[in-house]
Amino acid sequence: MTHVDRREAGLYWQSRMGNNADGIGGNAHRYDVVAEEADGSISSRHFLVDYGLKLGGGRGYSCEFPSPEGVFVRRGESAPDGGGGPPEALLLTHAHEDHLGAVRHAIDMGYSCPPVYATAFTAAMLNNSLVKAGIARDLWPEIHIVRGGDVAEIGSAKVEFVPMDHMPGATALRIRTKEASVFHTGDYKFDETLALGERADPHRLRAIGAEGVDMVVSDSTSVATNGAPASEAEICRNLTRIVGDSRGRAVVAGILGSQLDRLVSLGRAAHANGRVLAVCGRSLADNVAAAQAAGLDIEGAAGTRILTSREARDLPPETVLMVTTGAFAQSNAGLMRSAHRQPGALPIDENTTVVIPQRAIPSVKTAHASMVAKLEERGAKVVTAERAPELGYGPIHQSGHAVERDAKLLYTLLKPRKIVAPIHGDGKQVEANGRLARSLGIPSLMLERNGAVVHIGASGASVVGVEEVSRIGARESEAVVKQLPRAPRGQGRNNRAPPAVFVYDRLDGSGRIVQHANLPAPEVSTRPKAPDGPQTVYAGARLHVQTSR
Amino acid sequence: MNWDDYEGLGRALHEANPDVNHLxxxxxxxxxxxxxxxxxxxxxxxxxxxxxxxVRFAWVAAAEGDDDGSPYDGSA
Structure with missing residues (x-):
């Protein structure tokens, strides 16, 4: 395994996954804080930012993620495979699966997870991920809740959590050492009309810029998109018109489970038209429950109660706005099940308006078109995000990521002195982000592959070497799953399937198999109870957090 | 049962309180x-x-089941 020396004082950044030629996902970053102490010795500590999944990928895996080998510590051991110190912490920028979904897999593979620092909603969704995987409670990481403005101290670095607009609880990280200052955006955009959580504050961002930012590590997903994006307030107005035009009909909306701000907009549309709001579908229910756990007043924001599907089932359909899952035509999501008239699915017929306020991404377009056709076969009127402007309603969807205008604003506020490093995008998206930075007179650091180690210090920012970073491919073990009792799907607890059991292949950085399904077997012991021996090796790693409260 | 038995508590809450809004x-x-x-x-x-x-999520799981299929990669 290659190893890049990190002994020069300063801050080192390494993207371990996320800059992938084969699509976005699996975001994970390593930061090393190297300082020269008063006695001339060198101290070195490191932490991770995000640890997410890349879903699918066409190789037969449920997901791929950055290998925990050499980074995390195996349970019962004190250092990562190959030596070096364990990470001090895992800082999560937000709750999407491509940023936190690999934590449960690392635990499943027999690794301990370092203490996690996250906002309340992100922490709740990590909690949800561990519950869904059936991970025994005593194997969970320590989870520390932070708010916007809180500062964690890791060695000589101070890391501030900076609220950004993307989803509830989303934050950027401002990482400062004596030698360097990095602003790691996480996923972001600017929309002051989002209702839930803390908003991005341009005044705070300007102040951070005034204090000095050397490098911005920056989300590229939608930077190639020009023009003014629709705000959530505009989307809400348009949804209100669609619901208003559906008087006397059932209205069913299909969204992604994590789109809670869109759920709020639908709640406002329902309320404005004298309907109640109900939700149906596990991931949507999980997100609503996470909001409740995080103290987000989602009902207050929506202006209406949120009913369960059980509470709504006896109400006249024309008095309800039912929100379910399936905007990406996932095989067992609510809209898809209705389209195929599966048992227990929401009934959809000629008296139903279906609204899908989410554009289909390229990888789901075929399935999406097929689902819409099926819904129309049932007689439903279907208003998709693609059709809404043609129908005169205007936009009912907007990407959760910064478009060109947003990125330009961010760079103008932060005024990075040295460089912008585009991440979280395919080749074209990353290139567009770099081009935008250069158009503003800011050099860009275009990383061609994951694993590059970038040193940021007094002399600037530069790649000092490249380390091989492997991936893990996870697939469900059919042999194990078949041995487990699987209750028939239906109502209530009887439709719970046992948590999936995975086997893991080691892949190289481009996704080719290096070691086939003979990594440590999935520990069935992670599920019912903990194995013997020490479980936590991070007893001394608790960070000091200066709260902003 | 104790607080760490989240799955058992979720199932028991669903059985004992079917009319409470678990969300x-x-x-x-x-x-x-x-x-x-x-x-x-x-x-x-x-x-x-x-x-x-x-425990809250385990109750949601018991009440809602697994019919959903919405693991979202966050890149939309």
Whole structure:
């Protein structure tokens, strides 16, 4: 395994996954804080930012993620495979699966997870991920809740959590050492009309810029998109018109489970038209429950109660706005099940308006078109995000990521002195982000592959070497799953399937198999109870957090 | 059962309280409902936020089941 020396004082950044030629996902970053102490010795500590999944990928895996080998510590051991110190912490920028979904897999593979620092909603969704995987409670990481403005101290670095607009609880990280200052955006955009959580504050961002930012590590997903994006307030107005035009009909909306701000907009549309709001579908229910756990007043924001599907089932359909899952035509999501008239699915017929306020991404377009056709076969009127402007309603969807205008604003506020490093995008998206930075007179650091180690210090920012970073491919073990009792799907607890059991292949950085399904077997012991021996090796790693409260 | 047995508590909450809104139940009410479950041994122990949230999700799982299929990669 290659190893890049990190002994020069300063801050080192390494993207371990996320800059992938084969699509976005699996975001994970390593930061090393190297300082020269008063006695001339060198101290070195490191932490991770995000640890997410890349879903699918066409190789037969449920997901791929950055290998925990050499980074995390195996349970019962004190250092990562190959030596070096364990990470001090895992800082999560937000709750999407491509940023936190690999934590449960690392635990499943027999690794301990370092203490996690996250906002309340992100922490709740990590909690949800561990519950869904059936991970025994005593194997969970320590989870520390932070708010916007809180500062964690890791060695000589101070890391501030900076609220950004993307989803509830989303934050950027401002990482400062004596030698360097990095602003790691996480996923972001600017929309002051989002209702839930803390908003991005341009005044705070300007102040951070005034204090000095050397490098911005920056989300590229939608930077190639020009023009003014629709705000959530505009989307809400348009949804209100669609619901208003559906008087006397059932209205069913299909969204992604994590789109809670869109759920709020639908709640406002329902309320404005004298309907109640109900939700149906596990991931949507999980997100609503996470909001409740995080103290987000989602009902207050929506202006209406949120009913369960059980509470709504006896109400006249024309008095309800039912929100379910399936905007990406996932095989067992609510809209898809209705389209195929599966048992227990929401009934959809000629008296139903279906609204899908989410554009289909390229990888789901075929399935999406097929689902819409099926819904129309049932007689439903279907208003998709693609059709809404043609129908005169205007936009009912907007990407959760910064478009060109947003990125330009961010760079103008932060005024990075040295460089912008585009991440979280395919080749074209990353290139567009770099081009935008250069158009503003800011050099860009275009990383061609994951694993590059970038040193940021007094002399600037530069790649000092490249380390091989492997991936893990996870697939469900059919042999194990078949041995487990699987209750028939239906109502209530009887439709719970046992948590999936995975086997893991080691892949190289481009996704080719290096070691086939003979990594440590999935520990069935992670599920019912903990194995013997020490479980936590991070007893001394608790960070000091200066709260902003 | 104790606070760490989140799956068992979730199932028991669903069976005992089918008409309670499991999506928006307040923390204090959740603690009260768990403490009232027969066979619950930790009624005198105040749960930490992580344990309480785990029980909340286990209740959602028991009530909603797995029919959903919405693992979202976040890149939309």
């Amino acid at each position: 928006t139940v307040a923390d204090a009410d959740l603690v009260r409902l768990v403490s009232a479950l027969p066979g619950f041994a930790d009624a005198r122990i105040r749960p930490d936020a992580t344990s309480l949230t785990a």
